[in-house]
Amino acid sequence: MAMKKLRFSGDTTLWAFIALLVFWYLFSVTLKVAFLPSPVAVLQNIFFHFISGGMYLHLFASLGRIAAGIAISLLIGLAIGLSMGYFPRFDEVFSPLVYLLYPIPKIALLPLVMLICGLGEAAKVTMIVLIVVFQVTVSSRDAAKAIPQETYACLKVLGASHKTMFRRVVFPATLPAIFSSLRVSMGTALSVLFFTETFGARYGMGYYIMNSWTRVNYVDMFTGIVLLGLLGYVLFAVIDGLYLRCCRWQPLGEKHGGEGVSLERSVK
Amino acid sequence: MIAVEDVSVSYESAGKRVKVLEHLHLEVEKGAICAMIGPSGCGKSTLLKVIAGLHTDYTGNVLLNGSVPEPKKDRIGFVPQQYGLLNWATVYENAVLGLKIKGDALKTEKEHISSLLTDLGLLSLQKKYPLQLSGGEQQRVAIARAFLLKPQVLLMDEPFSALDAINREKMQSIFLSLWEKYAVTTVFVTHSVEEAICVGQRIALLTPSPGRIARVVDNPLFGKEELRLCKAYYDFALELRKMAGEIWQ
Ligand SMILES: Nc1ncnc2c1ncn2[C@@H]1O[C@H](COP(=O)(O)OP(=O)(O)O)[C@@H](O)[C@H]1O
Numbered sequence: 001m002a003m004k005k006l007r008f009s010g011d012t013t014l015w016a017f018i019a020l021l022v023f024w025y026l027f028s029v030t031l032k033v034a035f036l037p038s039p040v041a042v043l044q045n046i047f048f049h050f051i052s053g054g055m056y057l058h059l060f061a062s063l064g065r066i067a068a069g070i071a072i073s074l075l076i077g078l079a080i081g082l083s084m085g086y087f088p089r090f091d092e093v094f095s096p097l098v099y100l101l102y103p104i105p106k107i108a109l110l111p112l113v114m115l116i117c118g119l120g121e122a123a124k125v126t127m128i129v130l131i132v133v134f135q136v137t138v139s140s141r142d143a144a145k146a147i148p149q150e151t152y153a154c155l156k157v158l159g160a161s162h163k164t165m166f167r168r169v170v171f172p173a174t175l176p177a178i179f180s181s182l183r184v185s186m187g188t189a190l191s192v193l194f195f196t197e198t199f200g201a202r203y204g205m206g207y208y209i210m211n212s213w214t215r216v217n218y219v220d221m222f223t224g225i226v227l228l229g230l231l232g233y234v235l236f237a238v239i240d241g242l243y244l245r246c247c248r249w250q251p252l253g254e255k256h257g258g259e260g261v262s263l264e265r266s267v268k
Numbered sequence: 269m270i271a272v273e274d275v276s277v278s279y280e281s282a283g284k285r286v287k288v289l290e291h292l293h294l295e296v297e298k299g300a301i302c303a304m305i306g307p308s309g310c311g312k313s314t315l316l317k318v319i320a321g322l323h324t325d326y327t328g329n330v331l332l333n334g335s336v337p338e339p340k341k342d343r344i345g346f347v348p349q350q351y352g353l354l355n356w357a358t359v360y361e362n363a364v365l366g367l368k369i370k371g372d373a374l375k376t377e378k379e380h381i382s383s384l385l386t387d388l389g390l391l392s393l394q395k396k397y398p399l400q401l402s403g404g405e406q407q408r409v410a411i412a413r414a415f416l417l418k419p420q421v422l423l424m425d426e427p428f429s430a431l432d433a434i435n436r437e438k439m440q441s442i443f444l445s446l447w448e449k450y451a452v453t454t455v456f457v458t459h460s461v462e463e464a465i466c467v468g469q470r471i472a473l474l475t476p477s478p479g480r481i482a483r484v485v486d487n488p489l490f491g492k493e494e495l496r497l498c499k500a501y502y503d504f505a506l507e508l509r510k511m512a513g514e515i516w517q
Pocket residue numbers: 279280281288306307308309310311312313314315477
């Protein structure tokens with residue numbers, strides 16, 4: 001059976017994690033400052049929170065916002081981007097619009113978004129969407145444009161409709177590029193999420209970290225930071241796992257968009 | 269039957285209209301196979317696209333069994349030089365793609381599918397993806413797709429030119445035996461005189477751009493066994509080369 005090895009293979013991840021903890025520990029004992037607690041204390045705290053369940057609300061609040069933001073961005077971004085790549089007329093109309101809106105720093109729109117959407121979930125998800133949707137749009141458009149005409153010709157000659165073209169050519173052909181834009185977007189979404197959660201939030205990792213900071217509880221603060229990192233790690237691992245599952249057709253070692261995964265396979 | 273009457277095509281490029289095909293006539297009888305040779309850029313691929321109904325911006329008439337080609341309605345087998353496979357679909361999915369798009373029930377075609385895959389030596393490769401295959405294997409998948417469709421016409425655009433000599437000869441004979449079995453009206457574009465002799469009942473020679481049919485030659489050697497062991501084969505190849513040389517100079 002062929003077994004696929006991710007960059008997230010168990011042992012290397014473990015070593016990286018241990019190395020990080022050792023460095024952190026050395027720093028904390030040499031510096032001896034309150035704002036850098038020992039990793040032992042932080043890990044104990046994490047363990048305690050997981051037992052007591054006090055952390056889940058924050059984790060799931062953040063996870064939900066990320067998931068909603070990414071899902072909506074994918075829906076809108078792919079619909080527009082793939083259509084732009086497939087229909088030249090559509091591209092002519094939308095490209096100037098996208099290029100005009102893309103460079104606007106969306107974080108600057110936060111006050112406006114809050115005025116429109118209120119302080120609740122809608123504003124936070126909207127911020128993520130505003131920032132991520134352009135990345136998805138542009139990269140999916142470019143990937144769709146890169147499909148050679150000959151590939152279309154072979155289906156056209158069979159009488160394929162536009163719908164069939166999208167299902168059988170445009171979408172699967174751009175899937176590797178969609179995954180790599182998803183990886184980039186995930187990083188962006190996590191930072192945007194943190195930022196939005198520092199305003200008008202009761203739950204969420206961003207809120208938890210900032211709240212610990214104001215309470216001068218550095219162990220809690222680092223607990224939040226570590227968990228946010230772990231959340232990101234899990235999300236990236238899920239994306240890479242899906243990628244390997246969906247893009248099995250790609251030749252060994254070929255990378256798309258240069259991000260992340262190496263398709264190493266060991267045959268067992 | 270394929271009838272191309274007085275077809276001219278021009279492309280718009282850099283604001284100028286460039287003639288690619290000019291007053292081209294070609295007729296291929298039902299169930300016949302016509303090989304076509306011409307210098308590169310003379311419009312061979314364009315002609316196939318016109319016949320397939322992919323390129324509709326032309327003057328003149330093109331008729332497939334008496335009516336204008338329409339990909340949605342007709343069953344047209346098309347094998348391009350670069351195989352035209354979907355890299356993200358397995359060998360099996362690629363092979364049955366035509367049937368699926370035409371809305372045929374795969375169940376009733378089961379035997380047909382497995383017998384063709386067997387003929388093409390693809391049975392054990394069904395679950396592989398195109399990029400895991402050699403060029404010859406990929407080309408066999410493309411041919412499987414075209415024949416599975418039970419096409420009314422078959423258009424081959426330099427299908428074997430990316431293969432090495434040994435594989436090419438193998439593919440030519442596999443192709444010919446399938447063609448005989450299915451008796452499908454075929455235009456086979458090639459840039460090799462030898463290949464034209466091997467696969468064409470008649471051989472059409474095109475002029476350099478803008479393309480016209482300069483001559484159509486009957487091929488007395490078509491269907492002959494052990495072609496490459498005959499002296500006549502080399503003589504005929506030489507004769508064709510001379511003809512082509514005069515037309516293309
Ligand atoms: N879509 C197109 N737009 C503009 N020019 C084209 C297009 N397709 C082909 N051509 C031109 O038409 C000529 C004939 O092309 P083609 O039919 O591919 O020739 P062949 O298959 O005989 O090599 C070439 O000069 C090519 O550059």
